[in-house]
Amino acid sequence: MTDMDSIEILLVEDNPNDAELALRALRKNNLANKVFTVHDGQQALDFLFCQGIYEGRKNGSPKVIFLDLKLPKVDGLEVLRAIRSDEHTRHIPVVVLTSSQEEQDIVATYELGVNSFIVKPIDFNNFMKAIVELGFYWLVLNKQPQE
Amino acid sequence: MRKGGSGFMLKNKIKWSAERLLQLGVGLALLILAGVGLLAYRSTESLIDNSHLVAHTQEVLAELKTTLSRVAAGESSQRGYLLTGDASYLGPYHLAVQEVGNHLNSLRTLTADNPRQQARVVGLDAALKTRMDLLERCIKQYEIGGIPAAQHFLLTSGGKQAMENVTQQVGAMEAEERNLLAIRTRDAESSAHSTVAVYLTLLALGFLLLLALYTGTRRHIAQRTQAEATVRALNNSLEQRVAERTAQLQVANKELEAFSYSVSHDLRAPLRAVSGFSSAVLEDYGDKLDAEGRRYLDLIGKGAQDMGRLIDDLLSFSRMNRLQMEHSTVDMTALTRGVVAELSRANEKRHIEFDLSDLPPATGDSAMLRQVFVNLLSNAVKFTATREAACIKIGSRAEAGENVYLVADNGAGFDMRHANKLFGVFQRLHSASEFDGTGVGLAIVQRIVHRHGGRVWAEGQVDHGATFYFSLPTGGASTKMVEGAIQ
Numbered sequence: 001m002t003d004m005d006s007i008e009i010l011l012v013e014d015n016p017n018d019a020e021l022a023l024r025a026l027r028k029n030n031l032a033n034k035v036f037t038v039h040d041g042q043q044a045l046d047f048l049f050c051q052g053i054y055e056g057r058k059n060g061s062p063k064v065i066f067l068d069l070k071l072p073k074v075d076g077l078e079v080l081r082a083i084r085s086d087e088h089t090r091h092i093p094v095v096v097l098t099s100s101q102e103e104q105d106i107v108a109t110y111e112l113g114v115n116s117f118i119v120k121p122i123d124f125n126n127f128m129k130a131i132v133e134l135g136f137y138w139l140v141l142n143k144q145p146q147e
Numbered sequence: 148m149r150k151g152g153s154g155f156m157l158k159n160k161i162k163w164s165a166e167r168l169l170q171l172g173v174g175l176a177l178l179i180l181a182g183v184g185l186l187a188y189r190s191t192e193s194l195i196d197n198s199h200l201v202a203h204t205q206e207v208l209a210e211l212k213t214t215l216s217r218v219a220a221g222e223s224s225q226r227g228y229l230l231t232g233d234a235s236y237l238g239p240y241h242l243a244v245q246e247v248g249n250h251l252n253s254l255r256t257l258t259a260d261n262p263r264q265q266a267r268v269v270g271l272d273a274a275l276k277t278r279m280d281l282l283e284r285c286i287k288q289y290e291i292g293g294i295p296a297a298q299h300f301l302l303t304s305g306g307k308q309a310m311e312n313v314t315q316q317v318g319a320m321e322a323e324e325r326n327l328l329a330i331r332t333r334d335a336e337s338s339a340h341s342t343v344a345v346y347l348t349l350l351a352l353g354f355l356l357l358l359a360l361y362t363g364t365r366r367h368i369a370q371r372t373q374a375e376a377t378v379r380a381l382n383n384s385l386e387q388r389v390a391e392r393t394a395q396l397q398v399a400n401k402e403l404e405a406f407s408y409s410v411s412h413d414l415r416a417p418l419r420a421v422s423g424f425s426s427a428v429l430e431d432y433g434d435k436l437d438a439e440g441r442r443y444l445d446l447i448g449k450g451a452q453d454m455g456r457l458i459d460d461l462l463s464f465s466r467m468n469r470l471q472m473e474h475s476t477v478d479m480t481a482l483t484r485g486v487v488a489e490l491s492r493a494n495e496k497r498h499i500e501f502d503l504s505d506l507p508p509a510t511g512d513s514a515m516l517r518q519v520f521v522n523l524l525s526n527a528v529k530f531t532a533t534r535e536a537a538c539i540k541i542g543s544r545a546e547a548g549e550n551v552y553l554v555a556d557n558g559a560g561f562d563m564r565h566a567n568k569l570f571g572v573f574q575r576l577h578s579a580s581e582f583d584g585t586g587v588g589l590a591i592v593q594r595i596v597h598r599h600g601g602r603v604w605a606e607g608q609v610d611h612g613a614t615f616y617f618s619l620p621t622g623g624a625s626t627k628m629v630e631g632a633i634q
Contacts, residue, residue, distance in 0.1 A: 017419065017423065021424070099411070127423065
């Protein structure tokens with residue numbers, strides 16, 4: 001069971017298959033114990049702002065958020081906007097993982113201050129590689145301001 | 148379209164009657180003017196003639212008067228001489244003697260056109276001769292026998308009768324002339340009256356003509372205005388319909404775009420599951436399977452990948468049809484240089500030689516034209532994979548009204564017999580085992596080039612490379628370009 005207070009990766013993904021494959025990749029690289037998965041935009045917000053169903057969670061932000069765009073309840077873009085509007089969460093790196101590479105999506109997310117925009121490759125190997133590389137990059141390589 | 152049809156015919160009818168009326172009116176006006184001119188000329192002529200005649204008659208009358216007074220003067224001078232015996236009284240008589248002949252000649256000339264007058268002149272001539280002769284003889288008598296002789300001569304010679312003859316002839320001639328003058332004057336008057344009548348008639352005609360032209364023109368203008376209004380209304384309704392249609396097309400376009408968007412997103416997710424989990428099985432349980440089982444799983448994964456590429460290509464193709472074309476001058480040399488650089492970077496491990504010449508600029512959408520080169524050059528790179536050293540040449544040549552661009556490679560080539568299939572969607576001339584690809588790349592190239600008003604074609608030989616050509620019209624032939632069309 002993941003300790004909710006030491007989450008380093010917040011995975012926001014509504015598709016169970018994609019979520020499972022991502023977790024599998026991270027698990028293979030020993031990053032799985034630091035991942036928390038939520039399945040819609042509202043849960044993501046609740047988690048980040050310690051409200052709603054996650055009200056009891058101690059304050060502590062993940063080191064990176066993998067965010068899918070097409071989410072039920074609250075859309076990915078809305079979540080991104082909320083993250084960037086709050087000073088507690090503004091600095092958290094957000095990586096959008098999505099299947100769509102429509103130009104309009106890319107522009108919208110960069111307008112809202114996304115750090116990366118990754119298109120989920122169909123080829124599983126590439127997808128795995130992408131997840132792992134991202135995990136390592138944001139958790140290990142990339143330096144962030146101390147909270 | 149009925150409305151348009153009757154509008155067109157109406158216009159023709161208007162044209163016909165207006166033109167005819169105008170011709171008729173102008174013709175009549177010209178006739179009237181000619182008539183008036185002619186009349187003016189003729190009446191002036193007759194005025195002049197008349198005045199000549201009047202002058203002539205006056206001349207004749209004057210001549211007659213002078214003749215008579217000359218003779219009378221001669222007579223009285225002779226009398227004076229007879230009374231006084233003073234030769235100085237004979238001045239007028241001598242003058243009369245001298246001049247009578249001249250006067251007669253004048254009269255003869257003046258009345259040359261009138262036979263009656265001519266006859267009278269003869270008579271006058273005779274009468275004058277008699278009279279003058281008597282006067283002379285009387286003087287002679289006086290010179291011989293003095294007053295008594297002269298007196299006797301006078302009483303017996305019939306001098307009075309002679310003079311009366313003269314006076315009579317002169318009177319007759321005068322009467323004739325006066326009569327002629329009267330006749331001519333009456334004629335002139337009546338002709339003047341008739342001229343005035345004709346003038347008035349012509350004026351009336353002219354006035355009616357003007358009236359007719361006026362009403363005709365007004366009616367014509369009214370018809371014209373109405374026709375114009377009809378045309379304007381038609382134009383407006385047409386424009387409105389075009390606007391409506393355009394709005395409809397735009398809505399359809401947007402719907403298509405939304406559809407493509409969801410297709411791209413929703414179709415990929417299950418593919419990821421297929422690919423991902425088949426790989427997962429391979430990885431985690433591959434050792435529990437035999438080689439065949441592992442191969443099956445591999446094929447499953449590949450199938451998913453292929454489908455993914457298909458989806459991408461289809462979406463590209465559909466986007467190519469929908470997008471609005473930009474119109475600008477495109478630097479083709481810089482464009483191809485960029486694409487070549489990218490391909491070189493992506494294929495660092497291979498030995499590819501790009502021979503890039505300067506290309507003439509083109510008018511069109513630079514993003515779309517870039518896609519053309521990306522597809523053609525990617526194909527060239529792909530189909531030269533079997534070559535040790537791949538040679539890819541990019542060039543151009545100018546032809547009448549267009550520039551032809553070409554990409555030539557020394558790769559696998561193709562069988563010219565199937566050349567017509569090259570540019571079809573999903574048409575492939577090589578099996579999937581030889582060369583990867585979904586077969587949409589060239590279809591996209593053709594679509595883009597056609598939208599720019601150009602043509603595509605290719606030449607190749609199996610195992611001896613292929614050259615792909617496309618032409619683009621020169622001189623901003625925007626009329627040839629086809630704007631975003633829904634297929």
